[in-house]
Amino acid sequence: MIELDEVSVRYGSHEAVRPMNLKIETGEFFTLLGPSGCGKTTILRAIAGFVPVASGRITIDGRDVTEIPAERRGVGMVFQNYALFPHMTVAENVAFGLKVARKSGKEISLAVNAVLEATGIERHGRKKPAELSGGQQQRVAIARSLVMGTRVLLFDEPLSNLDAKVREDMRHEIKRLQRDVGFTSVFVTHDQEEALSMSDRLLVINAGRAEQSGTARELYHSPATPFVCQFVGAANEIGRNLAQALGLDTARRHFVRPEHVALAREGDPHGVDATVADVDYLGSMTRVFLEALGEPLQCQVLSDPSVDQLAAGMSVKVNLSCERILSFDGPS
Amino acid sequence: MRPSGISRFPLVRSALLVVVVWCAASFIYAPIFSVLRFAFAPGGDIGLGAIGELAGSRRVRTAIVNTFVVTGLSIITVNVIGIFQVAVLEYLKVGGRGFLRFAYSTPLIFVSVAAATGYGFVYGQNGTLTKLLQSVWPALPNDWFTGTLAVVFAHTFLLTSFHFLFLRAAIRRVDYSTVEAARGLGASSMEAFVRVVLPVLLPTIFATTLLVTYKSLGSFAIPSVLGGRRFDMVTELILTLNSLRRPDMAAMLSIGLGLAVILCIAAMQYVERRGSYVGGSKTPVPIERIRIASPVVNLAVHAAAYAIAVIQLVPIALVVLFSFAPARSIATEVLPSSFTLQNYVTVFSQSTAFVPLKNSLLMGASATMAGLMISLFVVNLAHRHTNVGTTSLDLSFMAPWILPVPFIAIGLILTYDEPNLLVANRVLLGGFWILPIGYAVVSIPIMMRFLRAAFFSLDPALNEAAQSLGAPAFYRFLRVTVPLVLPVMILITGMTLNVILSEYSMSAFLFNVNNKPLSIALFEGARSANPEQAAINLVYISLIMAFSLGIITLADRYGLGGGK
Numbered sequence: 001m002i003e004l005d006e007v008s009v010r011y012g013s014h015e016a017v018r019p020m021n022l023k024i025e026t027g028e029f030f031t032l033l034g035p036s037g038c039g040k041t042t043i044l045r046a047i048a049g050f051v052p053v054a055s056g057r058i059t060i061d062g063r064d065v066t067e068i069p070a071e072r073r074g075v076g077m078v079f080q081n082y083a084l085f086p087h088m089t090v091a092e093n094v095a096f097g098l099k100v101a102r103k104s105g106k107e108i109s110l111a112v113n114a115v116l117e118a119t120g121i122e123r124h125g126r127k128k129p130a131e132l133s134g135g136q137q138q139r140v141a142i143a144r145s146l147v148m149g150t151r152v153l154l155f156d157e158p159l160s161n162l163d164a165k166v167r168e169d170m171r172h173e174i175k176r177l178q179r180d181v182g183f184t185s186v187f188v189t190h191d192q193e194e195a196l197s198m199s200d201r202l203l204v205i206n207a208g209r210a211e212q213s214g215t216a217r218e219l220y221h222s223p224a225t226p227f228v229c230q231f232v233g234a235a236n237e238i239g240r241n242l243a244q245a246l247g248l249d250t251a252r253r254h255f256v257r258p259e260h261v262a263l264a265r266e267g268d269p270h271g272v273d274a275t276v277a278d279v280d281y282l283g284s285m286t287r288v289f290l291e292a293l294g295e296p297l298q299c300q301v302l303s304d305p306s307v308d309q310l311a312a313g314m315s316v317k318v319n320l321s322c323e324r325i326l327s328f329d330g331p332s
Numbered sequence: 333m334r335p336s337g338i339s340r341f342p343l344v345r346s347a348l349l350v351v352v353v354w355c356a357a358s359f360i361y362a363p364i365f366s367v368l369r370f371a372f373a374p375g376g377d378i379g380l381g382a383i384g385e386l387a388g389s390r391r392v393r394t395a396i397v398n399t400f401v402v403t404g405l406s407i408i409t410v411n412v413i414g415i416f417q418v419a420v421l422e423y424l425k426v427g428g429r430g431f432l433r434f435a436y437s438t439p440l441i442f443v444s445v446a447a448a449t450g451y452g453f454v455y456g457q458n459g460t461l462t463k464l465l466q467s468v469w470p471a472l473p474n475d476w477f478t479g480t481l482a483v484v485f486a487h488t489f490l491l492t493s494f495h496f497l498f499l500r501a502a503i504r505r506v507d508y509s510t511v512e513a514a515r516g517l518g519a520s521s522m523e524a525f526v527r528v529v530l531p532v533l534l535p536t537i538f539a540t541t542l543l544v545t546y547k548s549l550g551s552f553a554i555p556s557v558l559g560g561r562r563f564d565m566v567t568e569l570i571l572t573l574n575s576l577r578r579p580d581m582a583a584m585l586s587i588g589l590g591l592a593v594i595l596c597i598a599a600m601q602y603v604e605r606r607g608s609y610v611g612g613s614k615t616p617v618p619i620e621r622i623r624i625a626s627p628v629v630n631l632a633v634h635a636a637a638y639a640i641a642v643i644q645l646v647p648i649a650l651v652v653l654f655s656f657a658p659a660r661s662i663a664t665e666v667l668p669s670s671f672t673l674q675n676y677v678t679v680f681s682q683s684t685a686f687v688p689l690k691n692s693l694l695m696g697a698s699a700t701m702a703g704l705m706i707s708l709f710v711v712n713l714a715h716r717h718t719n720v721g722t723t724s725l726d727l728s729f730m731a732p733w734i735l736p737v738p739f740i741a742i743g744l745i746l747t748y749d750e751p752n753l754l755v756a757n758r759v760l761l762g763g764f765w766i767l768p769i770g771y772a773v774v775s776i777p778i779m780m781r782f783l784r785a786a787f788f789s790l791d792p793a794l795n796e797a798a799q800s801l802g803a804p805a806f807y808r809f810l811r812v813t814v815p816l817v818l819p820v821m822i823l824i825t826g827m828t829l830n831v832i833l834s835e836y837s838m839s840a841f842l843f844n845v846n847n848k849p850l851s852i853a854l855f856e857g858a859r860s861a862n863p864e865q866a867a868i869n870l871v872y873i874s875l876i877m878a879f880s881l882g883i884i885t886l887a888d889r890y891g892l893g894g895g896k
């Protein structure tokens with residue numbers, strides 16, 4: 001278990017991470033999600049021991065590691081560019097940590113072979129990193145930590161250098177390895193789809209501050225802050241006119257997800273009048289851009305023949321059911 | 333946060349720091365101070381008397397005029413030849429490109445006093461080419477190849493290396509689609525070159541021009557060997573003034589030369605910073621070579637291209653050929669009629685012939701090693717901790733980069749021609765070590781530039797990856813950092829040694845009977861009428877070229893081709 005207790009990090013006078021509490025369970029796939037520059041890498045590097053904390057404590061499996069240098073934390077790191085040693089072969093890269101630990105040659109070769117096999121790169125042991133594909137390099141980077149018996153792996157946006165197809169494969173690859181080996185993963189990304197699809201639990205970070213942690217479903221259905229509401233999944237902020245028409249408290253902020261905006265025919269007795277501004281056909285779904293009471297509103301519906309008839313300029317009615325509206329304190 | 337290997341041993345590090353600071357104080361600051369003191373306050377009173385005396389001397393005025401005339405002419409001729417060579421190699425379809433490229437690359441290995449002596453050998457009194465020319469034109473005097481003509485001629489064909497390195501690299505970055513666009517709009521290949529390619533190359537041409545200016549202003553070996561006894565340029569005159577016991581005038585003149593050099597470098601940096609026109613387009617099309625449409629122009633271009641190649645190759649070919657010829661054939665034959673290894677045997681077995689080679693190797697190796705250690709220490713320190721202290725240390729060792737060699741040499745002479753407390757009250761002048769110290773001082777800035785580039789291109793994540801795998805600092809330094817910068821270290825060692833083997837300027841100021849280097853032996857050999865001596869010179873030149881060739885081939889293979 002990794003625990004952050006009121007941990008903050010400063011770069012000079014700039015507080016990159018505000019005092020933060022966090023618990024990551026053993027064997028969990030935990031993701032730090034947030035826009036670029038919000039402090040995700042900094043938190044990861046604090047856990048790994050590459051940046052000192054300004055305040056607070058970090059414990060790993062009950063051991064206080066706050067003051068322990070990176071080389072003695074037993075935490076593996078998979079860097080954005082993998083940081084494989086270019087002058088060593090794949091097998092030498094994997095053996096590096098064992099050599100540092102002065103293991104015997106026999107022990108090293110056994111362990112290296114076993115982990116190369118487990119990660120599916122046994123055929124590439126004698127190659128240099130530059131000869132491998134991005135996906136294979138990532139496996140070497142993971143193997144290099146796993147061979148040490150490391151049970152905590154930190155990933156800093158490891159998929160951002162890969163193209164879309166390989167990315168998808170590598171997501172599953174990381175998940176499979178994690179399930180098979182059972183290590184704890186702390187994964188950093190700014191890509192919400194990646195975060196939602198891979199994680200057991202996530203933490204959403206904004207400007208160095210922890211906004212909310214929980215499972216993907218919790219964050220999506222019950223966001224704690226407007227930021228989480230908008231960053232995890234899409235959300236319409238309901239404008240003042242519409243809020244008034246719906247009888248909502250205008251002192252608060254209200255959001256609704258596009259799939260919770262229902263469309264009705266023009267003559268429908270319920271609902272608010274709206275005009276279609278534009279229609280994006282996405283295959284199974286259709287996204288409709290509306291204007292209701294002079295305010296923009298997005299709606300996402302399953303494609304069907306009645307939806308296909310929608311065109312810019314048409315008048316429709318929209319229905320927002322109250323229990324689907326997400327409301328937050330604070331000025332609108 | 334990233335403690336270095338050494339920092340775990342604070343005592344060792346402090347001791348090293350003290351040594352390095354002492355080096356900077358003794359061999360950089362003290363000499364600079366001496367030059368300023370002798371120039372502006374020779375007798376203790378501050379004054380500008382030296383300037384008046386310099387201005388009043390005819391010999392000084394002539395030398396300054398010569399320097400400017402040679403530099404002005406060289407700028408024009410070197411650019412004409414250099415730009416033409418680059419066009420031939422990279423822009424026009426010319427047959428035998430591989431051969432031409434080889435010929436045009438020879439100024440990289442045929443440098444300094446070796447090249448000057450080589451030119452003297454073929455164009456001088458008994459030179460093969462002089463004999464050849466006289467057979468066509470008997471009225472040609474034996475010593476036709478002297479003065480401004482000889483110096484500018486040698487500059488023209490020896491200073492094109494900057495064009496070969498930098499202009500060629502620049503033209504390869506030109507987006508060929510702009511040439512095609514111009515031709516589509518009706519421009520001929522020549523017009524396209526002049527109107528589209530050249531303007532893009534202009535910043536680079538300007539930068540190479542400044543490098544040529546810099547080299548030419550400080551030119552020493554070439555005018556000394558080829559200029560004749562009554563022809564002086566500024567550097568040679570500084571040496572003369574110093575030996576005439578006028579250190580004040582020598583110091584002042586070296587300051588003047590220094591100002592000219594600093595101006596050149598400042599202009600160069602300005603051009604570099606303004607940047608070049610790279611990439612209007614996201615996907616530049618590599619430049620393609622163009623066939624010359626007009627047969628007459630085509631013939632003329634081929635003729636000129638090969639003529640230049642011959643001019644550059646013939647001296648080298650003759651030097652190498654005659655180095656394998658019996659000594660007696662040197663003064664008598666146009667081409668050697670028999671071959672032998674005797675000259676090489678002589679150089680390696682006869683002590684008088686071997687000593688300069690041994691001296692140069694010994695001084696080169698010690699200067700390179702000391703320079704490398706200092707550079708490594710300073711660069712590593714400045715890379716890890718950026719603060720006023722490390723930055724000023726870094727800048728101190730970079731200072732000799734903007735100071736001309738005579739300035740530093742005069743500084744060392746004036747500082748160490750009497751007992752000096754900085755070196756335990758000893759006199760360094762006249763001893764063995766003063767010259768290697770001078771070599772090291774001028775080599776360090778180049779080493780630091782390369783090392784710094786190597787350190788900054790290291791991915792810090794590699795160090796961190798090793799750390800998170802449990803490797804302590806010293807292990808990381810040895811197993812990750814050193815292997816990754818090792819190729820650079822080996823190459824700069826080779827390149828520095830290469831430069832020192834034929835270094836002439838510093839050598840001429842600081843050598844003495846205890847450490848006569850190769851370059852001075854070459855210079856003296858070139859003046860002797862003894863064919864045995866000439867033969868030994870040819871062996872020296874061939875060995876220097878072979879060494880340079882090896883180093884440059886290595887550097888090229890590892891993508892480190894010629895730093896400035």
Ligand SMILES: Nc1ncnc2c1ncn2[C@@H]1O[C@H](COP(=O)(O)OP(=O)(O)O)[C@@H](O)[C@H]1O
Nearest residue numbers: 011014016034035036037038039040041042043
């Ligand atoms: N070494 C550093 N020195 C100073 N500021 C830094 C440093 N590293 C990151 N920062 C700043 O800290 C903030 C968080 O950075 P980072 O953790 O890299 O964000 P993320 O990984 O979420 O993109 C940013 O504002 C960044 O500019």
Ligand SMILES: [Mg+2]
Nearest residue numbers: 037040041042
């Ligand atoms: Mg980051």
